[in-house]
Amino acid sequence: MNGQDSLVQPLLTDFYQITMCYAYWKTGTHKEPAVFDVFFRKNPFHGEFTVFAGLEDCLRFVENFKFSQSDIEYVKKILPENAEPEFFEYLESLDGNDLTIEAVKEGSVVFPKVPLLTISGPLAMCQLIETSILNLVNYASLVATNAARFRQASGPDIQLLEFGLRRAQGPNGGLTASKYCYIGGFNGTSNVLAGKLYGIPVKGTQAHSFICSFSTPAELRTRSLKHKDSDTVGDLFEDSLEKRSWLLNQSKWGVVETEVSDGELAAFVAYAIAFPEGFLALIDTYDVLRSGVVNFVAVSLALHDFGYRSMGCRIDSGDLSYLSKELRSRFKAVSTLKPEYAFFEKMTIVASNDINEETIMSLNEQKHSIDAFGVGTHLVTCQKQPALGCVYKLVAQSDRPKIKLSQDVSKITIPGKKKCYRIFGKNGFAILDLMMLDSEPEPQPNQQILCRHPFEESKRALVNASKIVRLHEVYWSQGKITTPLPTLNDIKLHVNKSITEALRQDHRRYLNPTPYKVSVSEALYKFLHELWLQNAPIGQLE
Amino acid sequence: MNGQDSLVQPLLTDFYQITMCYAYWKTGTHKEPAVFDVFFRKNPFHGEFTVFAGLEDCLRFVENFKFSQSDIEYVKKILPENAEPEFFEYLESLDGNDLTIEAVKEGSVVFPKVPLLTISGPLAMCQLIETSILNLVNYASLVATNAARFRQASGPDIQLLEFGLRRAQGPNGGLTASKYCYIGGFNGTSNVLAGKLYGIPVKGTQAHSFICSFSTPAELRTRSLKHKDSDTVGDLFEDSLEKRSWLLNQSKWGVVETEVSDGELAAFVAYAIAFPEGFLALIDTYDVLRSGVVNFVAVSLALHDFGYRSMGCRIDSGDLSYLSKELRSRFKAVSTLKPEYAFFEKMTIVASNDINEETIMSLNEQKHSIDAFGVGTHLVTCQKQPALGCVYKLVAQSDRPKIKLSQDVSKITIPGKKKCYRIFGKNGFAILDLMMLDSEPEPQPNQQILCRHPFEESKRALVNASKIVRLHEVYWSQGKITTPLPTLNDIKLHVNKSITEALRQDHRRYLNPTPYKVSVSEALYKFLHELWLQNAPIGQLE
Incomplete structure (x- = not known):
């Protein structure tokens, strides 16, 4: 064991x-x-x-x-x-x-x-x-x-995820960290071996390299998705594109379609085809508010047409407090566009990027709207x-x-x-x-x-x-x-x-x-x- | 491997x-x-x-x-x-x-x-x-x-020893540290498993607990030592006691015999009986200058009678620059007491206790007289x-x-x-x-x-x-x-x-x-x- x-x-x-x-x-x-x-x-x-x-x-x-x-x-x-x-x-x-x-x-x-x-x-x-x-x-x-201190800082209701394997003292440093962060109050780890050996829940979605690997929609080889509850098959990319245009027209986000990355949309669609249920997207590869969130909402609305519910998004850079509140307000706006979109209000917002105890407390003071923190370096190296x-x-x-x-x-x-x-x-x-x-x-x-x-x-x-x-x-x-x-x-x-x-x-x-x-x-x-x-x-x- | x-x-x-x-x-x-x-x-x-x-x-x-x-x-x-x-x-x-x-x-x-x-x-x-x-x-x-930075700070001639196993991220964190500190410029490690697996020279002598384990000479069960080059067997403790009295009379160290710990002398003698050649003693358990160095010199002079040469001493607390210079001057003084004691001038002084790059540079400026550093926490955790x-x-x-x-x-x-x-x-x-x-x-x-x-x-x-x-x-x-x-x-x-x-x-x-x-x-x-x-x-x- x-x-x-x-x-x-x-x-x-x-x-x-x-x-x-x-x-x-x-x-x-x-x-x-x-x-x-x-x-x-x-x-x-x-x-x-x-x-x-x-x-x-x-x-x-x-x-x-x-x-x-x-x-x-x-x-x-x-x-x-x-x-x-x-x-x-x-x-x-x-x-x-x-x-x-x-x-x-x-x-x-x-x-x-x-x-x-x-x-x-x-x-x-x-x-x-x-x-x-x-x-x-x-x-x-x-x-x-x-x-345990991260847990004290974040309060009992926030999900805390340990992402430290790449910064730990070698393989076993990483395993030890995953195990003892879990007992200290974290909810899960990205470390798959820790999951296998200790039964800790493992978590994770995609990296920037995945998003970057799709520069244009042409790189998307598969676009079709089967409806969750029927045998209907549709084109998730086309549907997402339509939803995106509709969204930019409906919303007052001040974003024009040329600002939104099509490569990012292609990457989200590729990932959503693989994981249509509980879709969670990394939205800061280009620009969170002018591209990432637009593509995420578009794909989530399209997935909704196919009977699937998205889980949320992750931000890994920028002003996490500001961005989380902006995201929450956009999700709330979407939730009012149609009654069936009400679930958008509860969308999960995950934040990562050099999080430490002080960051969490500062974010608390700013009344952030983050549901989960992914923490790596500061947690496992115990930098302080x-x-x-x-x-x-x-x-x-x-x-x-x-x-x-x-x-x-x-x-x-x-x-x-x-x-x-x-x-x-x-x-x-x-x-x-x-x-x-x-x-x-x-x-x-x-x-x-x-x-x-x-x-x-x-x-x-x-x-x-x-x-x-x-x-x-x-x-x-x-x-x-x-x-x-x-x-x-x-x-x-x-x-x-x-x-x-x-x-x-x-x-x-x-x-x-x-x-x-x-x-x-x-x-x-x-x-x-x-x-x-x-x-x-x-x-x-x- | x-x-x-x-x-x-x-x-x-x-x-x-x-x-x-x-x-x-x-x-x-x-x-x-x-x-x-x-x-x-x-x-x-x-x-x-x-x-x-x-x-x-x-x-x-x-x-x-x-x-x-x-x-x-x-x-x-x-x-x-x-x-x-x-x-x-x-x-x-x-x-x-x-x-x-x-x-x-x-x-x-x-x-x-x-x-x-x-x-x-x-x-x-x-x-x-x-x-x-x-x-x-x-x-x-x-x-x-x-x-490598510790090596740059200490210069090429100082022995650098890695003592970090107890502070590393678990067993493998410790092994990885020992291996890569060695390639970075350290001369050896205390980590025996790293020695076995990677062929790194292993170093170490005794801890404070060893010294404390002898409170009085009564706890010393064996006192006899065989001469290096003959079959003569003598009482190393008695000889060390004599040497100590002689030394306190000869030297102008201002130390009276009641200040010098007999338990420490017993511990040194116990260790010297086990390792008569290359004896190296930890001398700061009680008081470096009023007890440790006195006992160390006494045992070393006694060992000399038995044909063995001591290697040196380690200090693990206090003002390392001051103590190293005081030790050097005492060793020099001993080296002049008799021609056959000339080797005392070259006695090795090892220093440990929270050493980092800055400590070494500060010690350099103070023209310390240390020959070897034992480094643990700051090295393996890369505290900075x-x-x-x-x-x-x-x-x-x-x-x-x-x-x-x-x-x-x-x-x-x-x-x-x-x-x-x-x-x-x-x-x-x-x-x-x-x-x-x-x-x-x-x-x-x-x-x-x-x-x-x-x-x-x-x-x-x-x-x-x-x-x-x-x-x-x-x-x-x-x-x-x-x-x-x-x-x-x-x-x-x-x-x-x-x-x-x-x-x-x-x-x-x-x-x-x-x-x-x-x-x-x-x-x-x-x-x-x-x-x-x-x-x-x-x-x-x-």
């Missing part, structure tokens, strides 16, 4: 994971029980939320983890010649059976510092999988978050911030908590294995996430819980929870996936629910969103700060 | 390629001979050159092009129910045998508007492969160009411009030239099949690229050639060429690769040569580089402008 299985293999890792693995093995700590947290430090895109994605890919990777004979041969070549042969036997023996993976539910909205995954197991094995796990989580979560920056940090080893210090406080890790909860208030929205020591009792609703900022001493709050949800479940244990995995559509629904039902609007808004609070319990606060002091070296002044 | 073969298949395309294919087939133009150009309109990264990459991937894609039975079944599902069954037989019959692909040599420096590839063949087949070709060329060329924007445009069909008009002149295509040349001046550098009609005679050196800007009437120049190189060769014809393909290392050499030997410094510089001229012949100019007028509709004023 995955489409990338062949690449997600143990060697898809940074070389230092293998050299560290050898060093752990040499010093004998390779089997010490360790705990690693996967988390990020900052939400992407100047926002205050992130969508967690990539969990199933991580689990499949661990499920299939096994060095092949040729992998071992290759590792022998790149390690120093005097590396001990027993190490390679050890590598060969490795699999995911000794790992335990706890994770947040895929598609959940998540926040800085809270572990997305906690991976426990033998130190060296945990270390070995770091890069692959980060690779699988980072981009998936980033692009799902980006897609093309990397998420998840990290994978050791937090405990042989029951000793570990802390990574840094002169930059935001880079200090929160040590030890933790329990994490999302605390909901009376109105149903989430108030904050709370991390606690693994040994603490579960927090209870309707009791005062003291929640502290992990690093700022004075930031504390008492919280009275209406509902408390534990964030992590065990997904992998003793060599097996232990929690049933949701389908892609389940994850998609969960993303939407997780954002719109649980997250207050002020955390979601584009401009200056309120940071969502991530806190620690009093016990974890003390534990963290004691360990910090223990590990920070003591300087000496003169 | 490719590592992404399983994904590069006919369905890795936009759905509209298939709907257009059906429409061409319905109207009977699907077999008309067509010519498509692949080109871009603007160099990336505010630069004035681009490195062309991805050609071999395109050829392999065409070589293997064949719809599988399950592909056909899937296409049947997504096309309307009444699509004609003969179309699917036609799809099944398709392969790359009727295509001809001309291309610029992979790794060449290229410029806007000049075709990177020209693909000729049956209209529908050419159309079908558009998305895959763009997907394979766009990111490969973009990231190769980015790598994460998409190249190659397009695939119809330029001729059944011997009729085709032009795509646009109100934006920069988007007008240059019609017809063309011959393209690079014109070199006396000093050996390229002067301009020249596109001509396919029917024109070859331009000759040492004769005046009139070169015109394709769209600005008054921009013309007479050029006297010392050397003229035809840019395109036929790489694919009659179902076969017709030109021997270079190895990855050949391409890498060609990139370097193409940039540094042929391209004037002012085209290459970072700030306000001179645009390289792309011109057309007098005949192509006239042809283009006549076709433009023929195709532009005539408006009517009152």
